[in-house]
Amino acid sequence: MNNTAHTTSSAPTSLWKMRLRLMRKSLKTGWDIFKENPVGMVGLVIIVFFALLAILHPILMATVWDPGTYDPITGYDFKTLIHPSPPSWLPQPDNPMYKPSFRHILGTDPLGRDVLSQLMYSTRSEFLLGVGAALVTVLIATTVGAVSAYYGGLIDILFMRMADVMMMLPFIAILIVLSSLFQFKMIHLAIVYGILAGFGGTTIVIKSQALTIKVKSYIEAARIAGGGDGHIIFTHLVPNLLPLSFLYMMFTVTGAIFSEAVLSFFGLLDIRMSWGLMIQTAQAAGYLLNSWKYWYLMFPAGLSITLLCAAFYLVGRAMDEVVNPRLRKR
Amino acid sequence: MLSKKWLVLAGLLVVVGILFTACQPKTVVETVVVTVEKEGTPIVITATPAPTEEATPEPTGETEKVGGPGDVYRIAVLSDMTTQNVWAAYDPDASIWNYAVYGSKWPSAYGLSTHRWDFVPGIAADNPSDLEQEGDFWVCTVPLRDDVKWSDGTPITAEDWAWTAQTVLTLDLSGNWEAYDGDYLDHIEAVDAHTAKLYYHTKPGLARHQYGVLMSPILNKAFWEPKVAPLLDEYAAIADMDHDSDDFQAKREAIVQKLYQLDPTGEPSGGAWQFSQWEKGAYSEISAVDSYYDKGLKVTEYANGALKEAWPGGREWGFGDQSGDVSAEYTEGPWFNSVVFSIYNADAALLALEAGEVDFILTPNGLSRGQVDQVSGNPGISTAQNPANGFRYMAFNFNVKPLDDIAVRQAIDCMIDKTFLTQNLLQGAAIPVNTIVPEGNSYWYNPNVPLFCDGLSAKDRLEKAVGMLKDAGYTWDKEPTWNESRGGSVDWGEGMKMPDGSPVPQMELLAPSAGYDPLRATAGVYIEQWINQLGIPCKANLTNFNNILDAVFGGGDWDMYILGWGVSAFPDYACDFFYTDAGFNVGHYSNPTFDKMCDEFYAETDMEKARDESFKIQETLATELPYIYLFTTPMWDAWDNNTVIYPFTDINDGIGSGGYGLQNYVQAVQ
Amino acid sequence: MGKYILQRLGQILVTLFVFQTLLFVILTAMPGDVTNRMLTNPDIPPEVRERTRQALGLDDPVLVQYGRWFQNFITGNLGVSYSEYPTPVIEILEERIPRTMVLFLAATIVQFVVGFSMGRALAWQRGGFFEYGSTIVGVTLYTVFTPWFALMMIFIFGARLHWLPLGKFLTPILWRKVDIPGMSDSLTKANYVFTRMLWTATAAFVIWLIMAYFTRNLSHTKRNRTRLIATVIILAVSIGGWAMVDIGPLAWDITKHMILPIVTLTLVGFAGTMLMTRQTMLETLREDYIQTARAKGLPEKLVRDKHAARNALLPVFTGLIISLPSVISGGIITETVFSWPGMGLTLLNATTQEDIPLVMGTLSFIGVLSLLAHLVADITYAFLDPRIRYS
Numbered sequence A: 001m002n003n004t005a006h007t008t009s010s011a012p013t014s015l016w017k018m019r020l021r022l023m024r025k026s027l028k029t030g031w032d033i034f035k036e037n038p039v040g041m042v043g044l045v046i047i048v049f050f051a052l053l054a055i056l057h058p059i060l061m062a063t064v065w066d067p068g069t070y071d072p073i074t075g076y077d078f079k080t081l082i083h084p085s086p087p088s089w090l091p092q093p094d095n096p097m098y099k100p101s102f103r104h105i106l107g108t109d110p111l112g113r114d115v116l117s118q119l120m121y122s123t124r125s126e127f128l129l130g131v132g133a134a135l136v137t138v139l140i141a142t143t144v145g146a147v148s149a150y151y152g153g154l155i156d157i158l159f160m161r162m163a164d165v166m167m168m169l170p171f172i173a174i175l176i177v178l179s180s181l182f183q184f185k186m187i188h189l190a191i192v193y194g195i196l197a198g199f200g201g202t203t204i205v206i207k208s209q210a211l212t213i214k215v216k217s218y219i220e221a222a223r224i225a226g227g228g229d230g231h232i233i234f235t236h237l238v239p240n241l242l243p244l245s246f247l248y249m250m251f252t253v254t255g256a257i258f259s260e261a262v263l264s265f266f267g268l269l270d271i272r273m274s275w276g277l278m279i280q281t282a283q284a285a286g287y288l289l290n291s292w293k294y295w296y297l298m299f300p301a302g303l304s305i306t307l308l309c310a311a312f313y314l315v316g317r318a319m320d321e322v323v324n325p326r327l328r329k330r
Numbered sequence B: 001m002l003s004k005k006w007l008v009l010a011g012l013l014v015v016v017g018i019l020f021t022a023c024q025p026k027t028v029v030e031t032v033v034v035t036v037e038k039e040g041t042p043i044v045i046t047a048t049p050a051p052t053e054e055a056t057p058e059p060t061g062e063t064e065k066v067g068g069p070g071d072v073y074r075i076a077v078l079s080d081m082t083t084q085n086v087w088a089a090y091d092p093d094a095s096i097w098n099y100a101v102y103g104s105k106w107p108s109a110y111g112l113s114t115h116r117w118d119f120v121p122g123i124a125a126d127n128p129s130d131l132e133q134e135g136d137f138w139v140c141t142v143p144l145r146d147d148v149k150w151s152d153g154t155p156i157t158a159e160d161w162a163w164t165a166q167t168v169l170t171l172d173l174s175g176n177w178e179a180y181d182g183d184y185l186d187h188i189e190a191v192d193a194h195t196a197k198l199y200y201h202t203k204p205g206l207a208r209h210q211y212g213v214l215m216s217p218i219l220n221k222a223f224w225e226p227k228v229a230p231l232l233d234e235y236a237a238i239a240d241m242d243h244d245s246d247d248f249q250a251k252r253e254a255i256v257q258k259l260y261q262l263d264p265t266g267e268p269s270g271g272a273w274q275f276s277q278w279e280k281g282a283y284s285e286i287s288a289v290d291s292y293y294d295k296g297l298k299v300t301e302y303a304n305g306a307l308k309e310a311w312p313g314g315r316e317w318g319f320g321d322q323s324g325d326v327s328a329e330y331t332e333g334p335w336f337n338s339v340v341f342s343i344y345n346a347d348a349a350l351l352a353l354e355a356g357e358v359d360f361i362l363t364p365n366g367l368s369r370g371q372v373d374q375v376s377g378n379p380g381i382s383t384a385q386n387p388a389n390g391f392r393y394m395a396f397n398f399n400v401k402p403l404d405d406i407a408v409r410q411a412i413d414c415m416i417d418k419t420f421l422t423q424n425l426l427q428g429a430a431i432p433v434n435t436i437v438p439e440g441n442s443y444w445y446n447p448n449v450p451l452f453c454d455g456l457s458a459k460d461r462l463e464k465a466v467g468m469l470k471d472a473g474y475t476w477d478k479e480p481t482w483n484e485s486r487g488g489s490v491d492w493g494e495g496m497k498m499p500d501g502s503p504v505p506q507m508e509l510l511a512p513s514a515g516y517d518p519l520r521a522t523a524g525v526y527i528e529q530w531i532n533q534l535g536i537p538c539k540a541n542l543t544n545f546n547n548i549l550d551a552v553f554g555g556g557d558w559d560m561y562i563l564g565w566g567v568s569a570f571p572d573y574a575c576d577f578f579y580t581d582a583g584f585n586v587g588h589y590s591n592p593t594f595d596k597m598c599d600e601f602y603a604e605t606d607m608e609k610a611r612d613e614s615f616k617i618q619e620t621l622a623t624e625l626p627y628i629y630l631f632t633t634p635m636w637d638a639w640d641n642n643t644v645i646y647p648f649t650d651i652n653d654g655i656g657s658g659g660y661g662l663q664n665y666v667q668a669v670q
Numbered sequence C: 001m002g003k004y005i006l007q008r009l010g011q012i013l014v015t016l017f018v019f020q021t022l023l024f025v026i027l028t029a030m031p032g033d034v035t036n037r038m039l040t041n042p043d044i045p046p047e048v049r050e051r052t053r054q055a056l057g058l059d060d061p062v063l064v065q066y067g068r069w070f071q072n073f074i075t076g077n078l079g080v081s082y083s084e085y086p087t088p089v090i091e092i093l094e095e096r097i098p099r100t101m102v103l104f105l106a107a108t109i110v111q112f113v114v115g116f117s118m119g120r121a122l123a124w125q126r127g128g129f130f131e132y133g134s135t136i137v138g139v140t141l142y143t144v145f146t147p148w149f150a151l152m153m154i155f156i157f158g159a160r161l162h163w164l165p166l167g168k169f170l171t172p173i174l175w176r177k178v179d180i181p182g183m184s185d186s187l188t189k190a191n192y193v194f195t196r197m198l199w200t201a202t203a204a205f206v207i208w209l210i211m212a213y214f215t216r217n218l219s220h221t222k223r224n225r226t227r228l229i230a231t232v233i234i235l236a237v238s239i240g241g242w243a244m245v246d247i248g249p250l251a252w253d254i255t256k257h258m259i260l261p262i263v264t265l266t267l268v269g270f271a272g273t274m275l276m277t278r279q280t281m282l283e284t285l286r287e288d289y290i291q292t293a294r295a296k297g298l299p300e301k302l303v304r305d306k307h308a309a310r311n312a313l314l315p316v317f318t319g320l321i322i323s324l325p326s327v328i329s330g331g332i333i334t335e336t337v338f339s340w341p342g343m344g345l346t347l348l349n350a351t352t353q354e355d356i357p358l359v360m361g362t363l364s365f366i367g368v369l370s371l372l373a374h375l376v377a378d379i380t381y382a383f384l385d386p387r388i389r390y391s
Helices: A002-010 A012-035 A038-062 A115-151 A153-168 A171-181 A186-199 A201-214 A217-224 A229-265 A275-284 A295-323 B002-028 B096-105 B158-171 B175-179 B221-238 B246-261 B346-354 B369-376 B406-415 B418-425 B458-471 B518-533 B545-555 B573-578 B592-603 B607-624 B654-658 C002-029 C046-055 C062-074 C089-124 C129-143 C146-160 C189-214 C220-244 C248-285 C288-295 C300-322 C324-337 C343-352 C356-384
Strands: B032-038 B041-047 B072-077 B110-112 B119-121 B132-134 B137-143 B185-192 B195-200 B273-279 B283-288 B298-302 B307-310 B316-319 B326-331 B338-343 B360-362 B381-387 B390-396 B481-483 B489-491 B507-512 B538-543 B560-566 B627-632 B634-640
Touching (some): A012 A038, A012 A295, A038 A115, A038 A295, A115 A153, A115 A186, A115 A201, A115 A229, A115 A295, A153 A186, A153 A201, A153 C002, A171 A186, A171 A229, A171 C324, A171 C356, A186 A201, A201 A229, A229 A275, A229 A295, A229 C146, A275 A295, A295 C129, B072 B346, B096 B273, B158 B195, B158 B246, B221 B246, B346 B369, B346 B634, B346 C146, B360 B634, B360 B654, B369 B381, B369 B634, B381 B654, B390 B518, B406 B458, B406 B518, B406 B607, B418 B627, B458 B481, B507 B518, B507 B545, B518 B538, B518 B560, B545 B560, B573 B592, B573 B607, B592 B607, B634 B654, C002 C062, C002 C356, C089 C129, C089 C189, C089 C248, C089 C300, C089 C324, C089 C343, C129 C248, C146 C248, C189 C220, C220 C248, C248 C300, C288 C300, C300 C356, C343 C356
Parallel strands (some): B072 B338, B072 B360, B507 B538, B507 B560
Antiparallel strands (some): B032 B041, B132 B137, B137 B195, B185 B195, B273 B283, B298 B307, B298 B326, B307 B316, B381 B634, B390 B560, B390 B627, B481 B489
């Protein structure tokens, strides 16, 4: 501890300034490389688009949309008689308004709720889910990877065995079991998915990266200079692992959002609204087969899942080229 | 590099081994198969003569046309059957998927008619005698027909019935075997082959007698006795132990488990169909019993409620005034050679129906609205709608104040606009329910139970409900009022106080999540709003189905919940749910008057009187409201009208769930 | 090598122990139990429920249950399914494992071959329309909402075009008329056929591997020709053999039913392998020996297929073996939509019905399978990669 204090106090300002400058510089070069990859840019544009949707929803609800009609969960439009197909024993309206119209741009679902509002409302929770899971993953994977690479020995064996176990758990299978046996809300899913991904494959990748850093001369230099274990791990090892961790964050987001959709589709999550649940509602009411006629029940949510998952995946792939110089064209 | 060579060698050895194993079956194939076509039903006799060179059992099917009219009735099911063993099928494996396949295999003395649920004889020759006291027992004599036979040609006798009852009573089997209820039934005596005499040690009511023992399945004694005898011996050895001890229970369970695992292959059928084959995970098949004793039975139903049954041989049976308008007339089959039950998931089943791959879809909950919408434009597919024999309800915990106050329950009931809920919100995917007996069970259904705010507008509902609460002494810091200004909405009540002045605590309403049942989830969210409008702080907790069960039946820590019941034909469940301290009475409703009504109802043996009593029970429940009945769902069925035709489609709980696809009545379109 | 394998075996046993304990903890901690199902049937009195709880030992202390669970697992007694009471779990697994294995081995292999060849081509043609196009299509399919995609495949190819069957794994109307003589009663007809199909495929594959091993030293063109001829012969012999036996039509029926799930799984999954191959290829291309090969003036195709692709194959192949258990995950979705009663569907149904022994059994099977896959991957790696030597 003393040593740590000594190192930081000797040049506290300049060191951090230098770090920041370096970071800014590497970010800039990274961005330059990233920019050249059209696939990654497509992904980024999609993510920004969805982020806008998510931000727009509360604004619309506060201004244009009246909550009674447009609330994604309890809304109901009394002016629209039939949502979405008229049962034969009810009076048939002359001018059914269930189809997408100016009033409901994406129509209404089988329970009479505005699909666009549901879609936008869900976007926010999907983001929170994805990013939440990714943060948990990165936190665990980076720490565990760095610690077990640095110390080796028993700790390493323990964590690697654990990673083996985690890797052999098929995610969807274990999530199905967990979510049907326990009450799973979005937050639980985010944490559990983060843990599964964090202790599993990601750790192994990050650990092997950490091993290559551990033998670098500056680590040795820091140790000779009297740096403590904690100091070396968190000021030298972890910062160098962060780009790789960030990359795996992207893949975790994809996995988490996809898992949510599948679990909701099987009716296993205790949530009030999500993209997966929108599809499940359509499926439970029997409209999934008729996807072409009632496209607004399936496609908005289905496409959103695909697009957002793909976007994070593509961004991850593009970042891979930034992080891993051997993949670059030049 | 040495190790590599060893591995190659080991690999070669493995291949040789595999080839050796792969060759093995060829020797097994050397048997001769004789396929005898007997009136369209292929009977396969397998013989094992001396090995011949290349036996070529013809791979049929591929070349043959898919069964023509009247050959195979193809039903799509959503789940596989789980057992062939009748003992298990009536207890742990009781499910629609098992009953649909072979539910008609075991005869019973009496039963409910498929169409109107009338009480009609099965293998009984006539009505049972009235219950009368004979020494310590209440007895009843049942005459059995002498022309009823098992599929192996042996007669179905009173001996079979007596043995079945004895075995169930001895082993104290549970589940649906409880119909032979040891708390009432002592034994059944076979006076002669075709006369059975029932001995009750306690006087039974309708539920135990007519709807119990008289309708219970009868098994083939000749087939089962040798198999079950060793188990009965094992049981006799432990019968003296303390029946409450864990040791006894474990030993008994081991014996029962063996019973459930007995191999039923070759069991003769006592009904219209016998089991033919089961390809696990894919399909199962039953084939028609040619000698079925009720084949050609013509049933005539009269509009005045009377019924006449006429057999081809000239036998007749009936009740009521058999004259006037005939409301339905149909003849029992089976008219197909076999029924094949193929497993699909719900969506694929509908596609299969449209593609002509199946004739009918059997679902426990009916088709969904979107599915009906999809096939409605298809001229080759017909649909029918029937009310489900069940209801979704909201229950109160009487241990939680102020839910034990009738005024609060009635006020909440008043706020719940069932018409809005079912027609607008659930889009007609649900039908409102006002009493505990579903409308489809027409004999027991009471159409005139008290309703509190039926047909009122949202404003009137609120004002009436607030009035009810005020009369009962409830006060508010801010009373809920109707606000005209925003196009009509409610300004929520705040700071509601109970008559003793203490504030109304926060309530939780448990409801299944949207993933499990969107209808109940949506209803839950709306009811939460309505309760809050009154000023009762309430939060709907949409959660896992199992979590609700656990909270309600396990912990008892709950305020209100929304669940559903599928119910039986005889409405004694009304008492099972609400009798003081009854096992299902989780809300702790307790009313001595109600208990007395139930005691009478349980003991009643006359159908007419039982009906009057049931009506009173329904009225009491609709007033006291331990449950608020919400809605039931319509059961939609769809079938291929190019291939099959049903004599009737109006059947309580639907053709699928209520009639298991009407296997005995369905006919092929010629 | 022997010592290394033994060491790995020991590690795997420890991992298995950890895994089983984890399973037990999760499944014991959950609320409710199987007898909850009885609650929804008004005909079953609550006393019966209590009696069942006692009989099933659900009221025993957790440690007792834990001990029993372990003892049972070691002795291969996975208990009795609650939802299909009293069918032993092991019987249910035996019935369903072959179906899952046939479908998913086939799907995995097809997906691997497609993904690998596309990834190889992708690494070579960088920056063009082909790269971005196939990446975007591949990734879109990779992240498409699988249940709906599979349903649409059935809708289009099964219901509208009538090319392929609508799910399931056989045609009942065809099978009900066929009787397989000499088949033991405990088996179903489908499993009889499935097992034999599996054996044939395994045998054909092993023979092919041996052939490939012995032809490895031939010259490039000669080797390719020999291998092609041998492949055709092996395929012809196995297909011809099946066409001749009486259960041939049944196998063909199963095959027809497998096409759509395999195509779906391939479309959904090939992008993973494709991108992984591309990445390893790109890394390999930077290696000195590739530069040398190019400098020598060898044809580009030869460098790609012989030098680069072969080295990239190794990590991709290992990745494939390790990903086998996660195939079960994909299986849950596909099996549900295609009404294919394999392990995935069993797990889903068992879970929703709280059939704990069956859930335990299924997960244990997945665990054992995946540990074996790890072991195989390790040994293959050691065997194939000359740079790694284990002492």
